[in-house]
Amino acid sequence: MRRVRAALYLDFDNVFGGMLKLDPDVAIQFATEPGSWLGRLSESFTIEGPRRWLVLRCYMNPAGWVPHPHPHEGAPPRLYFSRFRPLFTRAGFEVVDCPPLTYSKNAADIRMVVDAIDALASEVTYEEFVIASGDSDMTPLLTRLRRADRRTTILAASEAGEALTAVADRLVDSGNFLALVQGEQLGLGDEETDIGDRQAASAAGDTAKVSAPAEPPAGFDQFRSLIEGRYRAASGPLNLATLAHEIRRELGASLDGGDWFGVGSFVRALRWLDLPGAQFSQHYLWDTVRHEAPGSGLNGGGHLELPDPVARLVALLGLPKLPQRSWLRLYQALADYAGSHRFNLTECTRWCRDQLVEQGIDVSRSAVSFVTRGASFGGCPLHRRPPPTAEEIAAAFLDNVLNRAESQDIGLNDEEAALVRAWLGGGLEMSVTE
Template identity: 35%
Template sequence: MSLSPSRRPGIRAAMFVDFDNVYTGLLALDPAAAKRFAEDPKHWTDALSAGGTAENSRRFLVRNCYLNPVVYSKYRAYWTRAGFRVIDCPSLTQQGKSSTDINLVLDSMDALSGSVGIEEFFIASADADFTSLIQRFRAADRMTTVIAAGPVAFAYREMADSVVESHDFIAILNQSAAEPIRAVSTNGTAPVSGPRAPQGRPLSPAVKDVTALIRSAAGPVVGAMVAHRALAADPSLKADWGGHGKFGTWVAQLGKGIEYSPARGGWVWDAKRFSSADLPQDTEPEPGIEEQVARVTDVPSLSTAQFRQMFIALEKRLREHPVNRNELAKQVRDDCVSAGQPVSRAAVNFVIQGLGYAHFELTDTSTAAQLATAWTHNVEELCRVALMEFDDDERRALRRWASGGFLES
């Protein structure tokens, strides 16, 4: 089948994510990265889409995520919001085997034979069962990229055109801003030069890049980021890290004042300026219920105190005299700023709009508590529509936050 010319610039791509496989693999390597993968898929898909120019950027015409709804349904809202089609793949056997494989393969073959002409297929899974699927893509002369979060079988790796290794993926997930992911080719090797390493091999060109990175860093650098930089400079290291077997051993033997610790996911630093005492002591804390809800529903990310002040200001302004909505939002915004709890006019408008959706009539007898209650009911409905699930404690926390403390249970 010949590919028709694209009507818009960019590589036409399809993404198929085996959620269970990638998430469990990341949990074993870096729990914080696993959390970002599950709760912010837009971040790393944007990084995959970027290509520097319009011609080599990717357009994901298909975005499918396959997950076990019994175990991971709480993440569904994050993926649907990021533009993914989420396919439920519950366990169908007593052994707990889900239907992900067959669903993913069927959808992939539909995309392959479709009229759009997908040029690049992404399979996010380290499951070597997909080797035959990759072979089919290659036979149809399509590019294939595997995103792996765990050990990858040799045949599976070699069949793909490119592999985004675990450390590459973790490095992107742990960055605060999305950057283009350039997959490490399974066939490419970088030229080596310079003095010989103790094992009789040429000194990797990655040594220079990694040393420069550590020397200029403002503090200890997460190991995954260093590994990503090393492989970008010398893809051949991925085989056995220059004879050292693994990244930690390779970076630890560099010397020249570069120190490595496997603690908390692995860190590298310049011993002339830093020590192990400069490593972060705690992992990233779990986000509060307010952060989760704001991320999924567009509810303003305000504090409990800010919501409370907004409802108090609304009550005050409504009692004075009726005004149009735009003027009311401006006055409430100004009152909150004067009270030391600044909020944006857009946030006030969002709340007023939510009160309308909750069928709450704004009158001169409306109290702050009534306003808070109606608004909280609207927030709960937004969460329900977004398929967000909460236990009793989380629900109480949601009501306390959204109501500005007027509702305690």
């Protein structure tokens, strides 16, 4: 198989710092096991095929350090970046020392840009440039690479990096970056509504079929029996999130791998069954003969009336499009998780989604991830001890959203900001941070 000639430029200080805010355990795994996630990256989030790494560069402040994320566990108070240098060297990276230029800034971004432009002029044609950084100043570089007809992938560990979506061929957001490091199933979209399923459904008019396996996997016959029973008994459209949650709970160990019998998503597994008259939308399964097509429910993919300033944030910041009542439940689910688990973003998104499904609230894992990241960058990480309350999570998330809106010149006057707070607050009484 032909491999794409690729170059990877990693701003260690930026990426490691962003990961620490989200999930300290995964940040440590990222820094101590670079060879593992690098191997997975060569085969994941590809654009034109698996990658062959011709350039691997890690830009690091040799004297850099951060407060240790787990000092209460007997660790030293400071975690020095220099301890990770030999691990990246052993993984094949060329580590480039970038001493600080100012108190909070080193020369990594400048060196990365210069090195990438030099690579463009090289005799070797680098087909894909992978930039691991949370620095939004990379926009000019990405534009230059696009003009040279090179493919670009951004690995973002912060919201600033995620703002580069429009100029990169592929963006791996912080949630998927963490999943990559952990070796988890990639894609924080829900099993029932992942991007591949939506694209396939759109292209085939929601009627695409998947060939059944020649040798059914273990547990597949029980899966078929459960689905067919619920489908026959249903008096109306079946909510895919609720159905997936119920089936996963009943099958238990048969789905330990989490990839739905090797096909990667719940909807693909459903298509194997070739249910008579089955029709799929993003959120529902129904029988075109027996059931009326689902209407415009609040969370069912139909029309949801949003206040104008909230609608603008949905369009410009990617804010989840949720009814007002769902926000309060989402904050409470996050607080419940934080109070009962050691934090892990992948587990958190799945757990909270499942808890909300049981309450009849259809919220995607990607929405849970969005709020979790927003709260963390707003100063209220879920791994904090003591764990944050729903009110604290909501206040931090709201402040983060409004700060992002201001930094991206999304003009909100005082009245519009109050409307945003009222909608996203979900009725919670919170102190307003000025």
